[in-house]
Amino acid sequence: xxxxxxxxxxxxxxxxxxxxxxxxxxxxxxxxxxxxxxxxxxxxxxxxxxxxxxxxxxxxxxxxxxxxxxxxxxxxxxxxxxxxxxxxxxxxxxxxxxxxxxxxxxxxxxxxxxxxxxxxxxxxxxxxxxxxxxxxxxxxxxxxxxxxxxxxxxxxxxxxxxxxxxxxxxxxxxxxxxxxxxxxxxxxxxxxxxxxxxxxxxxxxxxxxxxxxxxxxxxxxxxxxxxxxxxxxxxxxxxxxxxxxxxxxxxxxxxxxxxxxxxxxxxxxxxxxxxxxxxxxxxxxxxxxxxxxxxxxxxxxxxxxxxxxxxxxxxxxxxxxxxxxxxxxxxxxxxxxxxxxxxxxxxxxxxxxxxxxxxxxxxxxxxxxxxxxxxxxxxxxxxxxxxxxxxxxxxxxxxxxxxxxxxxxxxxxxxxxxxxxxxxxxxxxxxxxxxxxxxxxxxxxxxxxxxxxxxxxxxxxxx
Amino acid sequence: xxxxxxxxxxxxxxxxxxxxxxxxxxxxxxxxxxxxxxxxxxxxxxxxxxxxxxxxxxxxxxxxxxxxxxxxxxxxxxxxxxxxxxxxxxxxxxxxxxxxxxxxxxxxxxxxxxxxxxxxxxxxxxxxxxxxxxxxxxxxxxxxxxxxxxxxxxxxxxxxxxxxxxxxxxxxxxxxxxxxxxxxxxxxxxxxxxxxxxxxxxxxxxxxxxxxxxxxxxxxxxxxxxxxxxxxxxxxxxxxxxxxxxxxxxxxxxxxxxxxxxxxxxxxxxxxxxxxxxxxxxxxxxxxxxxxxxxxxxxxxxxxxxxxxxxxxxxxxxxxxxxxxxxxxxxxxxxxxxxxxxxxxxxxxxxxxxxxxxxxxxxxxxxxxxxxxxxxxxxxxxxxxxxxxxxxxxxxxxxxxxxxxxxxxxxxxxxxxxxxxxxxxxxxxxxxxxxxxxxxxxxxxxxxxxxxxxxxxxxxxxxxxxxxxxxxxxxxxx
Numbered sequence: 001x002x003x004x005x006x007x008x009x010x011x012x013x014x015x016x017x018x019x020x021x022x023x024x025x026x027x028x029x030x031x032x033x034x035x036x037x038x039x040x041x042x043x044x045x046x047x048x049x050x051x052x053x054x055x056x057x058x059x060x061x062x063x064x065x066x067x068x069x070x071x072x073x074x075x076x077x078x079x080x081x082x083x084x085x086x087x088x089x090x091x092x093x094x095x096x097x098x099x100x101x102x103x104x105x106x107x108x109x110x111x112x113x114x115x116x117x118x119x120x121x122x123x124x125x126x127x128x129x130x131x132x133x134x135x136x137x138x139x140x141x142x143x144x145x146x147x148x149x150x151x152x153x154x155x156x157x158x159x160x161x162x163x164x165x166x167x168x169x170x171x172x173x174x175x176x177x178x179x180x181x182x183x184x185x186x187x188x189x190x191x192x193x194x195x196x197x198x199x200x201x202x203x204x205x206x207x208x209x210x211x212x213x214x215x216x217x218x219x220x221x222x223x224x225x226x227x228x229x230x231x232x233x234x235x236x237x238x239x240x241x242x243x244x245x246x247x248x249x250x251x252x253x254x255x256x257x258x259x260x261x262x263x264x265x266x267x268x269x270x271x272x273x274x275x276x277x278x279x280x281x282x283x284x285x286x287x288x289x290x291x292x293x294x295x296x297x298x299x300x301x302x303x304x305x306x307x308x309x310x311x312x313x314x315x316x317x318x319x320x321x322x323x324x325x326x327x328x329x330x331x332x333x334x335x336x337x338x339x340x341x342x343x344x345x346x347x348x349x350x351x352x353x354x355x356x357x358x359x360x361x362x363x364x365x366x367x368x369x370x371x372x373x374x375x376x377x378x379x380x381x382x383x384x385x386x387x388x389x390x391x392x393x394x395x396x397x398x399x400x401x402x403x404x405x406x407x408x409x410x411x412x413x414x415x416x417x418x419x420x421x422x423x424x425x426x427x428x429x430x431x432x433x434x435x436x437x438x439x440x441x442x443x444x445x446x447x448x449x450x451x452x453x454x455x456x457x458x459x460x461x462x463x
Numbered sequence: 464x465x466x467x468x469x470x471x472x473x474x475x476x477x478x479x480x481x482x483x484x485x486x487x488x489x490x491x492x493x494x495x496x497x498x499x500x501x502x503x504x505x506x507x508x509x510x511x512x513x514x515x516x517x518x519x520x521x522x523x524x525x526x527x528x529x530x531x532x533x534x535x536x537x538x539x540x541x542x543x544x545x546x547x548x549x550x551x552x553x554x555x556x557x558x559x560x561x562x563x564x565x566x567x568x569x570x571x572x573x574x575x576x577x578x579x580x581x582x583x584x585x586x587x588x589x590x591x592x593x594x595x596x597x598x599x600x601x602x603x604x605x606x607x608x609x610x611x612x613x614x615x616x617x618x619x620x621x622x623x624x625x626x627x628x629x630x631x632x633x634x635x636x637x638x639x640x641x642x643x644x645x646x647x648x649x650x651x652x653x654x655x656x657x658x659x660x661x662x663x664x665x666x667x668x669x670x671x672x673x674x675x676x677x678x679x680x681x682x683x684x685x686x687x688x689x690x691x692x693x694x695x696x697x698x699x700x701x702x703x704x705x706x707x708x709x710x711x712x713x714x715x716x717x718x719x720x721x722x723x724x725x726x727x728x729x730x731x732x733x734x735x736x737x738x739x740x741x742x743x744x745x746x747x748x749x750x751x752x753x754x755x756x757x758x759x760x761x762x763x764x765x766x767x768x769x770x771x772x773x774x775x776x777x778x779x780x781x782x783x784x785x786x787x788x789x790x791x792x793x794x795x796x797x798x799x800x801x802x803x804x805x806x807x808x809x810x811x812x813x814x815x816x817x818x819x820x821x822x823x824x825x826x827x828x829x830x831x832x833x834x835x836x837x838x839x840x841x842x843x844x845x846x847x848x849x850x851x852x853x854x855x856x857x858x859x860x861x862x863x864x865x866x867x868x869x870x871x872x873x874x875x876x877x878x879x880x881x882x883x884x885x886x887x888x889x890x891x892x893x894x895x896x897x898x899x900x901x902x903x904x905x906x907x908x909x910x911x912x913x914x915x916x917x918x919x920x921x922x923x924x925x926x927x928x929x930x931x932x933x934x935x936x937x938x939x940x941x
């Protein structure tokens with residue numbers, strides 16, 4: 001809490017002397033590497049995250065919660081040859097750090113020799129820092145945050161008479177410094193910011209209540225969607241869920257909105273992760289250079305996007321990231337490997353320790369057409385638009401997919417009514433292969449950018 | 464003063480050179496603003512985990528975390544700040560930040576801090592110290608061997624052991640001065656099995672507020688057996704059916720249905736705000752008369768149990784539904800105050816850096832009178848589901864889901880072919896009205912539940928006897 005002054009609500013909560021903090025982290029990092037080496041560690045890596053900020057939630061035009069955040073986490077991994085120990089702490093005092101070094105070394109004395117464990121090879125370390133414009137502080141105070149949230153909620157509450165209550169509108173603003181160093185001499189500190197505005201509303205009719213929400217999240221507050229637009233979208237979405245009913249059990253095509261589509265992309269990425277592959281527990285085993293999606297599908301990783309939500313010039317092991325195709329003309333171009341899984345698979349690491357660094361999925365279909373969301377729905381003609389999935393029914397070992405769902409019933413290419421209390425089921429491998437089109441309604445609120453997907457028949461369970 | 468209180472005071476205040484007078488002064492300083500309630504929550508947490516994979520214990524980690532959360536309440540408003548530094552200047556700044564929710568003007572004084580003696584529901588032994596590293600490794604290796612011996616089709620075993628040791632100290636403007644020392648352990652095993660080109664996974668786990676000595680050889684054998692059984696059943700599984708049908712839920716962990724369908728909707732915050740499908744329904748019939756459901760934090764050594772909750776309120780057993788009628792909500796201090804009632808000891812928080820919310824402890828349905836075999840026998844065509852993965856609920860619309868991890872067809876009153884994992888969906892406020900038989904075989908789960916709400920995870924328990932729901936939507940592919 002050391003940055004807070006007497007009149008707290010007037011003071012920017014994201015004030016951070018980045019240069020001083022980075023210097024401090026670098027010196028702590030060097031101390032730790034030295035301490036661990038002195039204890040006999042052959043290799044060491046250190047990761048630190050410092051996060052400060054605030055969030056203000058309003059509900060029914062009153063402040064509900066004012067929260068000041070200030071989080072530290074510090075993690076140390078030591079290797080004694082091929083034996084590994086990890087220790088983490090939130091306490092950055094020198095005594096606590098010293099205890100953490102001891103704890104990590106103690107663990108490494110007891111874990112067993114694993115020939116695949118160790119830092120990534122030294123020659124893979126990133127050497128060219130790239131300025132990605134990730135740090136855009138806005139000087140937010142509790143007062144400013146409150147104004148944003150109040151305006152957003154007011155727009156939502158006024159948008160439609162059927163919106164009778166709010167679950168709250170929240171503005172939050174945070175700054176972070178991510179620091180990583182290892183005993184190869186790699187060291188980097190990256191400051192970043194993130195700002196978000198969200199609104200959750202409840203619409204009501206004689207049948208009951210329905211809740212829905214909308215949000216925006218960006219590195220640069222200038223790029224946030226307006227309070228008006230967020231409030232209005234939240235209201236429209238909540239109201240559109242009124243008058244819902246179940247539909248009959250049947251097999252039909254499905255359009256999933258970008259939020260759901262990027263969930264499917266998440267399932268895809270989990271299945272091509274090194275750990276899923278060396279454990280032989282993925283439905284996409286041995287698919288490298290094989291078609292996984294139809295030929296019109298391209299997925300490109302873009303680590304160097306300015307102000308990108310997952311932009312980075314190095315991965316969590318210090319390996320240089322690079323712009324690369326993950327899917328090209330439907331064919332899987334690479335697995336997602338860190339150095340450990342690469343050694344297990346006798347392959348090379350791909351710069352994916354910690355995951356992908358922005359994934360862009362191009363709109364299209366087999367006839368080279370760019371279809372809008374409405375055109376996707378027209379093309380589906382009769383089927384289901386899925387706007388929400390629930391539960392954990394994804395089996396990555398065999399690809400079986402069964403989720404609770406809600407959305408809209410479509411006949412003659414037109415939305416008929418809201419649908420709820422149903423499930424959709426299929427197998428991810430077939431769902432990917434049967435992808436018919438990707439819409440132009442790209443959603444930029446995530447590091448995975450995609451439009452809606454038109455999928456082939458799925459089993460819909462209802463009445 | 465209880466020994467736990469002395470120990471936690473020493474732990475938190477000793478290094479800061481502070482004492483109870485300093486804490487009283489800080490709370491008083493918060494009360495100089497127009498605040499209804501002020502609270503300091505100190506926590507230290509130590510956590511370790513050991514993971515075996517491919518026959519070797521290759522990953523292990525230890526973490527230590529310590530800090531204080533400062534909360535101020537005025538009306539429905541909450542001000543909150545926290546600090547990893549437990550030093551007086553940091554505490555004073557956090558207090559200032561959280562009280563900024565209200566204007567100056569009061570001159571309240573905290574009541575004398577006092578604490579009733581609570582009989583602890585669990586040991587105060589540090590589980591991390593309860594076994595040597597060698598012994599911990601031996602447990603993991605034993606799980607690996609047991610699983611591989613049970614079935615030669617097992618191609619990979621991932622076994623893990625984790626231990627947490629939490630100490631908390633709470634003082635608040637309502638006079639609360641309380642502390643708790645909470646151990647929590649868990650052992651898990653996942654097996655991957657291959658046969659005739661097919662691969663499947665099975666898993667099981669066990670845990671509680673105990674130390675590692677609870678992991679007897681018999682329990683480890685049971686754990687390995689359950690994981691291998693689940694994987695082998697899933698290797699033979701046929702496509703699950705799709706559509707509405709009767710579902711018989713097995714005893715124990717399938718109580719996750721109660722947690723999702725009923726439990727969350729009965730948490731005080733949603734009902735104060737009127738955003739739950741159960742809002743304003745106290746006294747109404749929401750379940751068949753066969754159903755009586757409680758949330759009980761007082762069972763010794765259970766994963767979801769608490770001697771006191773995270774606001775210092777003694778844990779209790781709260782009846783939620785009695786013979787089908789909704790009788791109670793679960794409350795924390797804030798929501799109880801705003802709804803003119805008492806906290807039920809359900810105020811829980813993930814850590815000092817998150818706000819307390821009304822949360823469940825161990826939620827279960829009491830036994831009925833039916834024989835489990837009779838329940839199965841009563842179903843012509845349906846599903847028998849003895850094991851589940853997780854679930855989720857939309858408390859406003861009441862729709863909830865949970866996904867089977869082991870399930871079978873019931874045909875003409877007999878359990879027949881295993882079916883693949885499928886998500887079941889229903890409507891919370893009416894699913895229990897369709898309960899037509901309740902077994903006499905109440906079981907609690909094995910102590911592995913994690914509940915997420917507003918981004919905060921807390922350990923919970925669930926349980927139930929065998930139970931028949933006449934109609935649920937089963938999300939299979941067939």
